[in-house]
Amino acid sequence: DVKVTQSSRYLVKRTGEKVFLECVQDMDHENMFWYRQDPGLGLRLIYFSYDVKMKEKGDIPEGYSVSREKKERFSLILESASTNQTSMYLCASSLPDRGPGYSNQPQHFGDGTRLSIL
Amino acid sequence: AQKVTQAQTEISVVEKEDVTLDCVYETRDTTYYLFWYKQPPSGELVFLIRRNSFDEQNEISGRYSWNFQKSTSSFNFTITASQVVDSAVYFCALSGDNNDMRFGAGTRLTVKP
Numbered sequence: 001d002v003k004v005t006q007s008s009r010y011l012v013k014r015t016g017e018k019v020f021l022e023c024v025q026d027m028d029h030e031n032m033f034w035y036r037q038d039p040g041l042g043l044r045l046i047y048f049s050y051d052v053k054m055k056e057k058g059d060i061p062e063g064y065s066v067s068r069e070k071k072e073r074f075s076l077i078l079e080s081a082s083t084n085q086t087s088m089y090l091c092a093s094s095l096p097d098r099g100p101g102y103s104n105q106p107q108h109f110g111d112g113t114r115l116s117i118l
Numbered sequence: 119a120q121k122v123t124q125a126q127t128e129i130s131v132v133e134k135e136d137v138t139l140d141c142v143y144e145t146r147d148t149t150y151y152l153f154w155y156k157q158p159p160s161g162e163l164v165f166l167i168r169r170n171s172f173d174e175q176n177e178i179s180g181r182y183s184w185n186f187q188k189s190t191s192s193f194n195f196t197i198t199a200s201q202v203v204d205s206a207v208y209f210c211a212l213s214g215d216n217n218d219m220r221f222g223a224g225t226r227l228t229v230k231p
Contacts (some may be wrong), residue, residue: 035221040127042209043221078197104151104170104213109163 003027006091006110014118019078021113023091030096032074033107034058034066037088049074052094081117089113120145122212124222131200132230139195139225141210147171147223152186153211157224163209169193200229 007022013038015033025032035043035058045058047066063085067075074093078085092107121144131137143152153231154166177184180195181198197204210222 040223042124042223043211044121080159088161092163106153106165106170107163108165108170109155112161 004032004093004108004110006089006113009111010114010116012116012118013078013081015081015083017078017080017081019115019117021076021078021089021097021110021115022073023074023076023110024118025074025092025093025108026072027108028071029093029108030071031094031105031107032068033092033094034064034074034076035090035092036060037045037090043090068077083117085115086117089115120147120150120212120214120220122210122220124210124225125223127223128226128228130228130230133202134199136198137227137229138197139197139208139210139227141193141195141222143191143193143210143212145212145214147214150212150214153213154184154193154195155209155211157207157209159206166195197227200227202229202231205229208210229231
């Protein structure tokens with residue numbers, strides 16, 4: 001089974017801090033994703049990566065950056081945390097696509113990190 | 119732009135009842151994929167099913183069934199004889215041609231004993 005591991009289940013940080021959320025997958029998947037989940041809004045894509053050192057913006061990249069130095073690891077960085085970034089963050093991975101679009105393969109998700117910015 | 123609407127925010131049923139979760143989508147792509155995911159209280163989203171736009175055959179897997187109708191842009195999910203373990207948030211999602219994955223807002227299903 002695919003295992004996607006997020007480094008923290010709960011995290012509390014202060015406004016203005018630089019925050020790192022780490023995600024590791026063990027199935028050699030090319031694609032990795034970061035989402036945030038908010039009540040009533042579902043999941044919204046922040047960034048995704050289809051290869052090492054490659055990244056693409058999702059719907060809500062503002063205030064975030066990412067790093068993918070190794071295939072199995074995809075980090076989400078909050079450059080200067082703000083209270084409106086309090087949310088549940090979900091990491092996912094998937095096999096590469098076999099057709100149009102980057103995400104027509106099922107994604108495998110981690111347990112999520114509930115981040116609170118005070 | 120692509121959009122997924124799950125109009126039912128919360129549903130509550132008693133065990134053994136059948137329940138249908140609605141999903142309506144919008145897309146201009148001719149090739150697209152539809153998904154359902156389950157998020158139990160533990161938090162991890164679990165993939166349930168994927169359908170591509172050229173395959174309108176309905177699917178049954180145990181107590182789960184899916185009804186895909188392009189004419190109404192719907193991809194509904196039915197649980198037959200619901201069980202307490204089915205309690206979760208269920209997400210419908212759409213993936214199209216333009217690197218554009220969209221999730222619905224989710225439906226919280228509570229199955230009471």
